[in-house]
Amino acid sequence: TGLITLDDGYANTGSCTSAITFIDGEKGILRYRGIPIEDLAKNSSFIETAELLIFGDLPNADERAEFRYLLSENSWLHRDMRNHFDAFPKNAHPMSILSAMISALQSHDLPEHRFTDEKGFRLAAASLIAKTRTIAAASYKSHIGQPIMFPRYDLSYAENFLHMMFSMPYRDFETTPEVAHALNMFLVLHADHEQNCSTSTVRMVASSGANLYASVSAGVNALWGRLHGGANMAVIEMLQQIHEGKLTPKKYLDLVKDRRSDIKLMGFGHRVYRNFDPRAVILKDAADSMLNAMHITDPLLDIAREVEQLALADDYFASRRLYPNVDFYSGIILRAIGIPLDMFTVMFAIGRTPGWIAHWKEVTDNAAQRIYRPRQIYVGPTERAWLPRSER
Numbered sequence: 001t002g003l004i005t006l007d008d009g010y011a012n013t014g015s016c017t018s019a020i021t022f023i024d025g026e027k028g029i030l031r032y033r034g035i036p037i038e039d040l041a042k043n044s045s046f047i048e049t050a051e052l053l054i055f056g057d058l059p060n061a062d063e064r065a066e067f068r069y070l071l072s073e074n075s076w077l078h079r080d081m082r083n084h085f086d087a088f089p090k091n092a093h094p095m096s097i098l099s100a101m102i103s104a105l106q107s108h109d110l111p112e113h114r115f116t117d118e119k120g121f122r123l124a125a126a127s128l129i130a131k132t133r134t135i136a137a138a139s140y141k142s143h144i145g146q147p148i149m150f151p152r153y154d155l156s157y158a159e160n161f162l163h164m165m166f167s168m169p170y171r172d173f174e175t176t177p178e179v180a181h182a183l184n185m186f187l188v189l190h191a192d193h194e195q196n197c198s199t200s201t202v203r204m205v206a207s208s209g210a211n212l213y214a215s216v217s218a219g220v221n222a223l224w225g226r227l228h229g230g231a232n233m234a235v236i237e238m239l240q241q242i243h244e245g246k247l248t249p250k251k252y253l254d255l256v257k258d259r260r261s262d263i264k265l266m267g268f269g270h271r272v273y274r275n276f277d278p279r280a281v282i283l284k285d286a287a288d289s290m291l292n293a294m295h296i297t298d299p300l301l302d303i304a305r306e307v308e309q310l311a312l313a314d315d316y317f318a319s320r321r322l323y324p325n326v327d328f329y330s331g332i333i334l335r336a337i338g339i340p341l342d343m344f345t346v347m348f349a350i351g352r353t354p355g356w357i358a359h360w361k362e363v364t365d366n367a368a369q370r371i372y373r374p375r376q377i378y379v380g381p382t383e384r385a386w387l388p389r390s391e392r
């Protein structure tokens with residue numbers, strides 16, 4: 001069968017060529033379609049960033065207006081989809097609802113969403129970006145027993161999400177510019193990250209010819225795990241444990257270093273970044289200025305800073321080149337916005353949706369694309385005989 005090289009966790013294998021996102025892990029560089037993440041975080045709206053990732057360039061005024069129209073027109077869910085919400089148990093995890101609903105969208109969405117031509121694809125992309133947000137907010141409303149809110153056409157993407165999360169039929173939620181700005185930036189920073197676990201999953205599923213919704217739903221499930229998107233929840237749980245006095249930052253780090261417990265320092269470490277994660281640097285500053293602007297304090301931010309300082313000065317983390325990643329400070333921002341903890345990974349998924357769509361398109365557009373089919377090194381038993389049940 002030829003010689004097969006084992007590359008555990010694909011640490012050294014390029015699985016594809018891609019023109020979407022560039023990372024230099026040594027220098028802490030991240031660019032979407034060539035544009036530095038720092039510029040995008042400062043200046044760009046989430047939707048503009050989504051268009052950049054998916055269509056290759058920042059939109060001009062006409063393209064932006066057309067996509068805005070598509071997003072608005074496709075932001076509501078088919079009435080029948082409410083039956084699905086009603087069928088989930090009250091304590092269902094929002095990630096389970098999100099992945100199931102995105103899969104179900106394939107059955108409910110308009111028939112012209114066949115993604116075969118450019119027009120159909122633009123429609124499907126807009127529909128998915130708009131509806132992921134609507135589903136997330138609706139699952140929260142169902143969970144707390146409040147009426148599901150309709151999207152509004154006059155609000156920005158981030159503001160509309162906050163409206164669907166926190167408004168009531170008789171009371172519109174009023175956000176502040178700081179909150180809308182922070183949420184927009186959070187989404188921009190999460191929009192793509194080349195071949196991470198969930199995006200590779202989307203590409204793999206797409207490579208079999210599966211449709212956009214099926215592929216993205218698979219990405220949501222891959223994101224759910226604690227080592228990936230689930231880390232943003234896990235960081236807050238870790239900081240809360242310390243805050244409640246169950247552990248001090250030093251004791252927590254001792255437990256991590258001990259290795260017997262299998263406890264990790266959540267929000268630290270990255271496969272590619274070896275000196276710093278540029279997203280973490282931006283989010284740390286943003287958490288600070290957002291809390292200041294809102295005149296609130298969060299004890300977890302102080303604990304996070306203390307944990308970071310101790311870890312960076314500690315040989316265990318320094319020698320392994322472990323630094324805060326995107327998930328370390330993002331939860332502080334989400335908490336300040338008022339997003340419930342079990343929705344944190346859903347927020348990551350809303351942000352990552354444009355990236356998943358861009359990668360699905362890159363795979364699907366490539367006429368020479370082979371199906372993703374990794375090899376293995378078999379370590380099971382050699383040939384042995386089948387035994388009748390009485391002899392086992």
Ligand code: CMC
Pocket residue numbers: 009196226227228229230231256263264265266267268269270271272320322325326327
């Ligand atoms: N805490 C303690 N030790 C760690 C950590 C950590 N957070 N991360 C890596 N290490 C150790 C690891 O045990 C290994 O030690 P040794 O060489 O002695 O066996 C060494 O550092 C090298 O790490 P690795 O296992 O080769 O790292 P990886 O590239 O396989 O995994 C990671 C990357 C992000 C999954 C890992 O760093 C981790 O588990 N971090 C905590 C979870 C987390 O924050 N995830 C979010 C990642 S960023 C955004 C996203 O993708 O969602």
